[in-house]
Amino acid sequence: MASAVAGVGTAGNARALARDARRERLAKLALALPALALITIVMLVPVAWLFGLSFLGDDGHATLAHYRRIVAEPAYWRAFVTTFQVSALTTLICIALGYPLAYVLAALPARIAAIALVFVMLPFWTSLLVRTYAWLVLLQRNGLVNALGMKLGLWGAPLTLVNNLPGTLVGMVHIMLPFFVLPLYGAMRAIDRECLKAAASLGASPTRAFLRVFLPLSLPGLVAGALIVFVLCLGFYVTPAVLGGGKVNMVSNQIAADIEIFFDWGGASAQGVVLLVLTLAILGVSARLLPRGRGAGGGAP
Amino acid sequence: MIARHRLAAVALAALAGAVASLVPAAASAEEITVVSFGGAYQDAQSKTLFQPAAKALGITVKEETYTSISDLRLKQKAGANTWDVVVSGSGSAARAGAEGMLSKLDYKAIDVSNYAPGLAGEYCMALDVFSTVLAWNTKTYGQNGPQSWADFWDVKKFPGKRSYRKAVAGALEPALMADGVPPDKVYEVLSQPGGIERAIAKIKQLKPSIAVWWTSGAQHAQLMKDGEVDMITGWNGRFDVVAKDGAPVTYTFNQALLDYDCAGIPSDAPHKATATKFLAEIAKPQYQADFTKYITYGPPNKKAYDLGTIDAAYAKRLPSYPANAAKQLPIDLAWYIKNEARAATLYQNMLSE
Numbered sequence: 001m002a003s004a005v006a007g008v009g010t011a012g013n014a015r016a017l018a019r020d021a022r023r024e025r026l027a028k029l030a031l032a033l034p035a036l037a038l039i040t041i042v043m044l045v046p047v048a049w050l051f052g053l054s055f056l057g058d059d060g061h062a063t064l065a066h067y068r069r070i071v072a073e074p075a076y077w078r079a080f081v082t083t084f085q086v087s088a089l090t091t092l093i094c095i096a097l098g099y100p101l102a103y104v105l106a107a108l109p110a111r112i113a114a115i116a117l118v119f120v121m122l123p124f125w126t127s128l129l130v131r132t133y134a135w136l137v138l139l140q141r142n143g144l145v146n147a148l149g150m151k152l153g154l155w156g157a158p159l160t161l162v163n164n165l166p167g168t169l170v171g172m173v174h175i176m177l178p179f180f181v182l183p184l185y186g187a188m189r190a191i192d193r194e195c196l197k198a199a200a201s202l203g204a205s206p207t208r209a210f211l212r213v214f215l216p217l218s219l220p221g222l223v224a225g226a227l228i229v230f231v232l233c234l235g236f237y238v239t240p241a242v243l244g245g246g247k248v249n250m251v252s253n254q255i256a257a258d259i260e261i262f263f264d265w266g267g268a269s270a271q272g273v274v275l276l277v278l279t280l281a282i283l284g285v286s287a288r289l290l291p292r293g294r295g296a297g298g299g300a301p
Numbered sequence: 302m303i304a305r306h307r308l309a310a311v312a313l314a315a316l317a318g319a320v321a322s323l324v325p326a327a328a329s330a331e332e333i334t335v336v337s338f339g340g341a342y343q344d345a346q347s348k349t350l351f352q353p354a355a356k357a358l359g360i361t362v363k364e365e366t367y368t369s370i371s372d373l374r375l376k377q378k379a380g381a382n383t384w385d386v387v388v389s390g391s392g393s394a395a396r397a398g399a400e401g402m403l404s405k406l407d408y409k410a411i412d413v414s415n416y417a418p419g420l421a422g423e424y425c426m427a428l429d430v431f432s433t434v435l436a437w438n439t440k441t442y443g444q445n446g447p448q449s450w451a452d453f454w455d456v457k458k459f460p461g462k463r464s465y466r467k468a469v470a471g472a473l474e475p476a477l478m479a480d481g482v483p484p485d486k487v488y489e490v491l492s493q494p495g496g497i498e499r500a501i502a503k504i505k506q507l508k509p510s511i512a513v514w515w516t517s518g519a520q521h522a523q524l525m526k527d528g529e530v531d532m533i534t535g536w537n538g539r540f541d542v543v544a545k546d547g548a549p550v551t552y553t554f555n556q557a558l559l560d561y562d563c564a565g566i567p568s569d570a571p572h573k574a575t576a577t578k579f580l581a582e583i584a585k586p587q588y589q590a591d592f593t594k595y596i597t598y599g600p601p602n603k604k605a606y607d608l609g610t611i612d613a614a615y616a617k618r619l620p621s622y623p624a625n626a627a628k629q630l631p632i633d634l635a636w637y638i639k640n641e642a643r644a645a646t647l648y649q650n651m652l653s654e
Contacts, residue, residue: 058400074650074654141527141530142529163513245513246514247514259371260369260468261645262645263374263400264371265375
């Protein structure tokens, strides 16, 4: 189309079009400028400063000591392992709980789905700290869940439900679920349900239609949601600190401890840099390997 | 003549008045910024130490809040320190002093002649004395619970969930005492090769019974209030606060660690002279006696016990009360300056296993 237009227009017309395009690009840049400036000031500059700090020793000379320690001391690399384990587990649980939920929501009539979505969003509107402490109150030894379970005779002695990894996962999944469900719901809404009918008319069983048609079409939404959840989990601090009982030591917890005990901003920066690099690497790899950007209509027969 | 005299007198009075009106202006320009830990703790300090002292000296004391002395390090690195007095734990203050973050205190200007021994540090002057004690759940063990660190480690005699500190400060000494080291030999053993490892091995042994590794005073108090654990280490004043609210918790001073919070002056404080005057004022016993009304932390100035401000029965509950102090092991700051970094790394490695 575009080349056809250029073909019939005169040379002057083409120049004017090019000028307009340039002007539009500049206008877009100008619109983005305040946000870019803000990001530069509040994010890029501090990150660059921390990056520099991570290569400086206490004496002010350049050193790799902070990075060497991350490799040499088990507490540090174990914090990285824990961080990725907890984030992966949270993401998997979110997928297991969130996919059916989004599926049901997307199948509902739009008006009812809107009401149901409010309930998905509700946790969003409560402070993360409040929700985390609420779980502590519910799950602790003399908490509501144990009291109820024992009253109903489901278990005899209080169960250890919190101050451990499972308790931390409960809190993190609760906080992360909306981040997963919303993009997935959007992707599922965009799927043309006629495709499923077409599959059925061609002899596919409901299971087969779901696996071969619906699931692939919803995959971009699933990947987007899972990536958001995974990356946000990597930086979690409060929830593992409150619900982990000191046993779920993620990188951010390790950083906080280092600053408090050693006044060690260089070491803390080094951990931050490693986490940032690993996160970017994961995002880069998944952008290449995972199906993204395939529009819902792209797979239409 | 008389009239002239009178005129001169009036003129002089006017002049004096003008000067006098200038003087308070100059005095109020004398302003220092004090930073402490916030919360109920700083409220008590503000009401009994900082603001009354500011009033007595005719200066303005601005208060700020921070997390720990590592915040000072960051400000100093950026060359932007605005704090004149920092309140800190004794251990971190001693290390900050050794690293050049604090200036040496001028004890010619600050009278600490009535301070209990060891409480007027080179870089940091004690404001209150507290204990890291063994506390227990009275619903689980009654009033006569575990009485020693050996009991804390004895999971057969005292079955139940424990909670222990996640940071290394004050964590190794109880382990060695539980391992049979007499209190007065604890730091000697810890300074020997393998001493830290011995303490850490002892804690590792108890690890299956430790349900929570606590990180703050607010947290260890809440754990006992909620009955989440049966036995815990922690700072005595915090337990008294929740016990007053009906929490089933009590503690013993036996084998506790005697420690203190203190005030120091950053090496690059903008108003050092005023800060020194301020410390000299809050070193006086009457301020410190008032402070004890808010929390059961003892006064470093022994004279505070003689003023009649502290009720006799109440005095017996304070960590620095002589009979209580005698049962305890004072924290050895020199050991922490030298060994805390290595000990903390080994401790974290054990925790992360």
